[in-house]
Amino acid sequence: MTSTTPLQAVIVGAGPAGIRAAQTLAAHGLRPVLIDEAARGGGQVYRRPPAHFQRPPRALYGSQAARATALHRTLDGLQAQIDYQSDSLVWNAEGGQLDLLHGPTQTTRTLRYGPLIVASGATDRVLPVPGWTLPGVYTLGAAQVALKFQGCAIGRNVVLMGTGPLLYLVACQYARCAGTRVAAVLDTARRADQLAAVPALLAEPAILARGLHCVAWLRAHGVPIHRGIRPVRVQGDARVSAVVWSDGAQQHRLACDAIGLGHGLRSETQLADLLDCRFVWSPAEHAHLPAHDAAGRSSVPGVYLAGDGAGIMGADAAECAGERAALALLADHGRAVDGARARQLERRLGQLRRVGQALARAFPLPADWAAQAPDALLLCRCENITAGQLRACARETGADEMNRLKALTRIGMGRCQGRICALAGAEILAQATGRPVEQVGRLRGQAPIKPIPLHLQTQQVADGTDAAAPPRDE
């Protein structure tokens, strides 16, 4: 392709990765389309409240306020140079076109793409606990979203439980929040895990300092922090009233009216899957992820991956990865790019990857979770499937792979389509079959990426790719 060919580059996701990608493409004279499901750009970390909300950035984003504001300003400044389509869910990809559902009008249309950058980010990773479906239990991310987006707290006496950097961050944000008390931070990771990660984290003093500061602040404000815990159960009748946890020797009961629960993040990979990207197991992230090179090229020519959707590395890395993927896209399509900048970004991404790996070691998934999960533990809340049902299925049918387990038990068949339950289900299947979790596979992606209304109005009919003579049967 020559540099005069107009390139219809499309970016999915207006988080840090997508926005930096858009900025980079625009700076090189392209007019990319930037699509985002959310009403306002910023992604998960720099999520913006509705326009008429009047809280200052400092209150919303704390120490990250400057970065948040810079990113928002970048997006606002790009309006004339990009085609920004908010409120638009990409629900399918087929034949060089994306299918978009515009939320407010419930209309769908197709969008042709040339090169495509997938910057679809992440959502919470949850390991269920008995009682986790009681009203008052939220994911850590949801607890934060409530605060950031709507200015609401999930409760007045809140326990934050699970593991990961977000655990402490959300605890600080809640402890600072007027009218809310943080009853405890219950971390399933051990102090030893965290100490062991310190040397690697020293490479990134700012991140380490932010974490240490957060912990010190919590302690100074009397918030109890317990490490190496195991959740036993969430108690309550109509809603959460307490959590029972174990320190290994003893059980403790702690009254609370809400719980934020989470074990880090999981990449949102369905679009990459629909685009037929090759997936590989990432031991560091304990997940099957779309493969990509250092610049973000996926296994499918013309499809680039950036940010948390390609592996959890955090917001700073997402910004670098978005810019790097955009440079790769430009170079692959014959545009001149600054090679030194590209190398600099790759170096920075390399550093941040090591930090990410250190963080993963500092906050590991509890390896004994599946072994300890009682048979009655509900895993799939859409379909009411328990750990015991999965174990029985593995035992009685020999199911040893996630898609077969789904077919036989319905796990992952509900509205969430496995976003919430698939990880826990895989852990249980691995435990039940005595195999490493990577060998039980991953659920196949199928459209729609999220539920779509039947009554969607088609704005633009797809160009006639209808196959001949439809198979006629039932």
Add this chain to the structure above:
Amino acid sequence: MSSSSRIIATDVAIVGGGIVGASAALALRRKGVDVLLLEHDLCGARASGVNYGGVRRQGRPLSQLPLAQRAHQIWADLPALIGTDGEYLRSGHFKIARSQADLQALESYQALSRDFDLGLELLSGASLRQRCPWLGSHALGGSLCPQDGQANPRLVSPALARAAQRAGARIHERTPLDEVLHDGRQFLLRSGRHLQVRAPVLLNCAGAWAGALAAQFGEAVPLRSGHPAMAVTEPLPMFLPWSLGVEGGSIYCRQAARGNLVLGGGSGLALDAERARSQRSAIAALAVQAIELLPALRNAHFIRTWSGTEGYLPDHQPVLCQSRRRPGLIHGFGFSGAGFQLGPAVGEVLAELACDGRSSTPIEAFAIERFAAHIPT
């Protein structure tokens, strides 16, 4: 799985662990025959496990009705046979007419199929509205087959293979047949480097992939792959008692035990030889037709779409017969979008052909010779 390179001998080898191959394995074991089945992936992972789940006789060509009737009897006892109810329900199958011509077609089908005891009941006008308050206004009438119904293919097809295994069939999953030879007396099958099987009889139950095997033994057929598009809604309160079809084709739908509406119609898209998915045009068409047919779906959501790979023959009839070229080779493939209901009976017929050389059910219409033009002489 065998890890030695020794040759396993068996009476009957089966290629393909769909509902057809698994049913044949079970039927053979019930006759006491030694049987070994090779399945490329997992049993029931292809068409047999991802289909719509319609278990109907109504609307089939008359030539298929003896086979369908035989299957109907087996389905009645399926829970006992395979150890799960597979959500099989004789819920009724209702074929909708949208025009007077459709109504007449349904009437004449009722007359033509009179000998087969399908119990077809024609509905129209006030009785239609009274019995189907959920039906949109496009429907003029229809034909109900009360004893036809639906089942969950994801459960039934793998369970058939497990039942065959419990009955003593040797089932090798994740074991593709890579090569087959005939030494003049027996077939020699090879999978990878470690598994070899020797058998005097070979059943070709490889679904959409059966053409290569037939061709290798001199019986090329115009088999092509098709990919029916499927979609499912979120669970809804139960309101649809019957499995619905439409005279002349287009959409079909049923409500699963869980409350989800399962819908099919139109064509999917092949990703490669094995994988397929629904395509946007089919999804859009399904959505429009579904709301027309069942206005209650107006506020529902699709939560997933999928497709599968099925073998079609030009006349939409299967190939179910002994090979004319290679004694010992028996074909059972090409069910053209309608083999789920037939599967258990096809298994029995294949077992009869293997043991007795003839079937007690008429299958003349399914002979491979009808494609003689394609078979080089």
